[in-house]
Every structure is written in structure tokens, then in C-alpha cells.
Amino acid sequence: MAITEMNPDGVSGVVDPMGGANQTRVRAYNERLVLSLVRRHGSLSKAEIARRTGLSAQTVSVIMRALEQDGLLKRGDPQRGKVGQPSIPMSLNPDGVLSLGLKIGRRSADLILMDFTGRVRQQLHEAYRYPTPAGIVAFVEKSTATILEAISADDRRRIAGLGAALPFELWNWVEEMGAPREDMDAWRDADIAAMLGERLPFPVFIQNDATAACAAELAFGHGPRFADFAYFFLGSFIGGGVVLNHALYPGRTGNAGAFGSMPFKSRDGGQDQLIDHASVVLLEKLLLEAGKDPSSIWLTPETWDDFGEIPARWIEMTGKALAFAIATVCSVIDFEAVIIDGGFAASVRAQVTEVARRELGKLDLQGIEPPIVEEGLVGSAARAIGAASLPLFSRYHIDQSVLFKEMA
Template sequence: MQDASPDRSPPEAAVLRGTNQSGMRDHNERLVLSLVRRHGALAKSDIARMTGLSAQTVSVIMRGLEQDGLLERGEPVRGRVGQPSVPMSLAAEGAFFFGLKVGRRSADLVLTDFRGRMRAARRRVYRYPTPDAVVSFVSEAAPALAGELPPMQRGRIMGMGVAMPFQLWNWVAVLGIPQQEMDAWRVRDIGTELGAALGLPVYVQNDATSACGAELIFGTGERPKDFLYFYFGTFIGGGLVMNGQLFLGRTGNAAAVGSIQVPAPGGGTRRLIDLASMSVLAEAMEAAGEPSDHLWSQHDRWEVSQTVLSAWLDQAAGALAQATLAAAALLEVQAVLIDGWMPLRVRAEMVRRTEAALLGLDLAGIDPPVIREGTVGADARALGAAAIPLSQRYLIDQNAAVREG
């Protein structure tokens, strides 16, 4: 996985006690951890077969990772011949990571363990984000989250990832907020400020790209090597995985799907963001006399009439189908994954309607991708943020030095 660059170098306090001299940047250690994360518990013989490393080398590496508290032993598996094999899996308490999602309506801070499980979370809802509000929130919430760990584990918090929309100052017209309030984002280096406040390395990445990264690192089930990812938040965003790698692009803003021009219901074209965002649903609810504020405070239950919801689903699904067709013609992606800050039943219906709309288009010369639900869910942006320092410190190119078969 490719990651944003850190905004500051990690302090000495961020280094795991007991790591060997080569540190966690050692290629083979990263490779072993990447394989165990991707495939689950593996024995030394499995690692040797998959990497081509000698059994002795693998044994030394895995023993060191076990001593560092990053791998743990499972129950021996006895075969017909020879010594029983011992599967090794990631140790959940081997390392911890903060993930911060800075949204246009709310901020979420989560603490995850080495397996990607959320251990604790805090949320703050606001009318619009400012740097001061975000720094204040993290300064209060991060110590509280760390305090939920036993004292001996707090030194294993290894960094923070920040998932946030790029160029927030350009969204004042859509959000209806004062330009001067958002211009502070032009000059404030939020990564450096948070790193100084926490004493940890901090990495900043686009929010929808981070959500896609969560699907790549923490997602369950079959993960295609090439997929386009849509995430429904206040505005729709996206990410792109090519050959098993998160594709960031030249400036880190690749797969900015919201800017794709798609046919508009009344004729002409409009941006995908104008047709398939949650803000569009909120506007329709308010126009129908239905309050929409609860959309931003919780995701699991929407109080919206079926008439308004169905109209929005049809419009959004039609726009997604058009964007998918354009992407499939250019990139030939295997799958399109749809996730977002929404109830699971709404997500499932969005997938169903998008698939139906895509199959209704002219697909001559196109091998249409499979349309699927994402597997991470509403917290994908915050979990994807936590995946950035995890990947930066412990993982490796997912296609590197692995043998097939």
C-alpha cells in the first residue's frame, strides 16, 4: 500500500521496545507481516513456500517478530509425518494506531489494534470544520482513548493517520459557510500541529482514498486486484486499487470521482458529486419538510420517507452507473465497491439499483465490473486513516516477492 509521507519524523518514544537492530523497516519482516495480515495464520513452512526464503531465515524472522510481540503462536497442527506445524498470527496488542477522520460535518478519532479492530472511539459533530476545532478535539480525545489501554500498552501507540478532504476551502459555497473561516486550511499544517501535540508520527491522506485503503487492508472476503471504490459521505468520494495497490496519483488525489461528469436527469451533464452525495439527500429531505441533521450524527438508522429516499437512490445509482461505465472503459476494473455512512439496508439497495442501471446502459465492447458492497462500513474513513501508519511502519508492497501456488 502506498501512503502519504509523514509530516514529522517518529520520535524515539514511538519505537517498539525490543525490536531487533534492523528495525521494522527490514524488508523480510515487513513481507512476513504482510502475508500473515493478508492470509491469516500461517506456519513457517507456508511463509517459506510463498516467499522462497529458506526455512532457517523464516524461522529467525518469525521468532524475532514473536519476541517483539507482533506475532503470536496458535495451536500446533499435527500431520501424518514430521513435527507439527505451528501457525502464527498477528498479535492484536502488538501495536496500536490512531485514525482521525476530518469530515465536513463531523470528526471521528479511533484507536485500533494491530489486527485493525477498533478499540475505542470519540466523535464530535460541528457545522463545519476548522483547524482549531480539529486540534482541540484531538488534544482532548487522544489521551482519553490512550487511557483506555493498560499502562504497559500505551507505549505501543505507533502513529496517527488523518483522513480529510483536500482543499476544504473550496467547498464554502456548497456548505454555505464563511470563506474566511475555511481559508485557515490554506496555511495551517494540520499534520505537523497534531504530531507536535501527540509526540507521534502523523500522516495525512485524502478521506475517500483512506476509506478505500481500509477496504484493501482490513476488508473481508474476496478482494479483487483491481477495483474502483465509492464512499458516500456528505459528498461522494472514491479510491482506486490497481494490481493490489492503493493508487494515489501524482498529488494524492487520484480517483476524485466526485468530479466525473455524468448525464443529468434534466439533460446535459453534471458532476457526480451533485447527484450522488448525502448532501443531495439532505436537501431533498429539508425541501420535503423532513429534518436531516440526524444523518450526520448517526449512520445506522435514517428517518427519511420512502418517497424521498427512493428518488435519491435512483438518481445516485444512475449517476454511479454512468461513472462506472466511464471507469470500466478506461481502466477495465474487475469490481466496483460501494460503501458509506449509511444503514446496511440502504447500502445494499444502492448496490442493487446501481447494478441494474449499469446493465441497462450500452455495454458494447465493455466487460462490466461486478458491483459489490464494501465490507468495512461507515467507519471506513477513520479505519483507513489508522491503516496509514500501520502500513507505513509494518507492511510492504502487496505484490512483492510472493510466489504463486
């Protein structure tokens, strides 16, 4: 996962992963390795960690004792076997670290407080016609203050930072969002990380929104189950991510999985893109054409108003488009699975996924091994959860590609 880290002076930098290793760095790496393994498996005993890492039992014991003293791990109930001492499983302490996650969407923003195990403890939401840098900063300042006032001083000290997930090149979506060009052009020169960093007392991390959602699915959803998968997230528009060998693959520019830009045959026989056939904005357009108020799909994404047959028609269109997209991506990479998620209710996600499965079965897939098509497990908050995971992985876990390539 490509993550920019802010040092104590507020200057961003990347630690060279090929740099030399001293005793302190080796200890820090081993601590991150242990935390990463425990996160992936839920809970592990010292003996199991020693077996999986190749570290000595004594080294593992020292590391886990230190992590427990720091409040990052907690003991489970002893598990008695047939012989020897009972093993004690260790798991992540939910209260050990907290993190803030910001989702900047094309129609709404969310700020969440997440614990060390990925559980969302607080969530604040704001809908708008289109986002502006100044409006986002104001929302974050106000919402952060609300969250901090509601938690204890100890909890405030445990906040590792704020991660922000947003669509890259927002200024290119003027026509689709119906926003004034001058307002969207403000994003060209806006350093949102610096703007937020000036106003918040902790580090700020930035990631593409669909990539962040894919990272959330990798860490808290189907990640342990599938080694390779393509991930589609239906938000205002559609984006996604690519997971290879249990690791998020960001690509050369960090924009791998930009499925919305996939060339598509338009309804009039010309050419357009997948975003023109699968997006929540498309549902908004259908509702407006029918003279209905679409505001609930942004204000209350988990509970849409009763729009009659229009959502069912949109689900059919979306599922059919996704089926073609799935066949396309699987002709390039032999994905084990394809995961579909979105910023709406689980029932809608289930219907979209079922249509995509059905329509995929109708296509000529000669030469392609059909993937498993599954609903995402993280849900509508995936982008915010993925954003909140950025500070956690930066400080407390090793790079995902190192972890999951090392662990079979």
C-alpha cells in the same frame, strides 16, 4: 500508498526505496514482508512463508521468533498433517500494536483506536456544520485524552501514531457546505499534520479521505479477493480510489479515484459532476426541501430518523448515477470489480449497490466487460480505519505495491 513519515525530530521525509541495502535494512524488510503476508492471509506457518518468500526455513524461523518475542505475532493451535511435525500457524497479535485514526469529514469527525488486526476498540464522534482547523485540533486533543485515559500504560506505549484522513482542498467546498469563506480559507495555510504533531506524543500521517477508505478496503475488506477494483465511497460528497494488481494506485498527485469530479449530464441538459447526483449532501438537501430535520444523517449515520419515502428516492437516484459512473471507469480500465461503500448503515449500502447493479444491466455495455459490483466490507468507518492503518503500514509493513506484485 503515498505516506509521509515523521522522523524523531518531527521533520517529514521519504525514505528512498531504491537506496542501498545493508544487513539491518534487509532484516527490517524481511520482517515487514512476513508481517504483510500474515496480514493478507490471516495466518501462515513458517514453511508456508518460506515457500512464498523464497527465504530459507532458518531465516524465516529467526524472523518469526523475533516477531513473536516483540509481541507482533502469536501462535495458533498446531495443525497435524499426514507426515512430519505439526505446523503451527502464526497470526498477527491484536494487542501487538495500536493506532489512532482521524476522519475529518465535511459534516463530522471521528477518532478511533484500532488494534493490529483492524478491529476498532474505541470510537468518538463529533458533528458540526463545517470543519475548521482549530475545531479539529480541539476535538483531537480532547478525544485522544479520553482514549488514553481508558487504556493501560502498556497499551499507550504500543500506539504507533495517528493517521488523519481528510478531503483535500477543503476550501473549494464553500458553497456546497454553506460555510463562510473566511472560515474555509483557513484550511489553505493550515498544516494540520504539524498542528496535531505539536500536541500529540506520537507521529502524525496524512492521506486523502477517500483514498484512505480505499486503503482500508484493500487491507481489511475485498483486497485479497480482487486484483483490480474501482472503489466508490459515499460520504458528504462522493470520492473513491483505484486498486491495480492488488496495490493502491494514488496517481501522480495522490488524487486518483477523484470520481466525484467526473463530468456528468445535468438534469436540465447542461453539465455538472457526479457529486451533484450521488452524495449524502444531496439527501440532506432533499430533506430540507421537504421541511425535515436532516441532523440524524450526520449525528447517527448508522440509524437515520424515519424520513418516509425520501431515502428510497435518494437511493434510486444515487444507484442510477453510480451505474453510469461504473460504466465510465470500466471503459478506461478493465476493472475486475467495483466496490461501493458509504458513511451510513449497511442496509442503505446494500440497497444502493443493488440499484447500481440493476441499472448497470440496463446500459449499453458493448465493448465493456461488466465488472462484479459488490458492497464494501469495511463500512462507514472506512475512512477512519484507513487513516489508522497509515502508521501501521509505515512502521510494520512493506509498501503494498511491492507485496502484492511479488505475491501471486
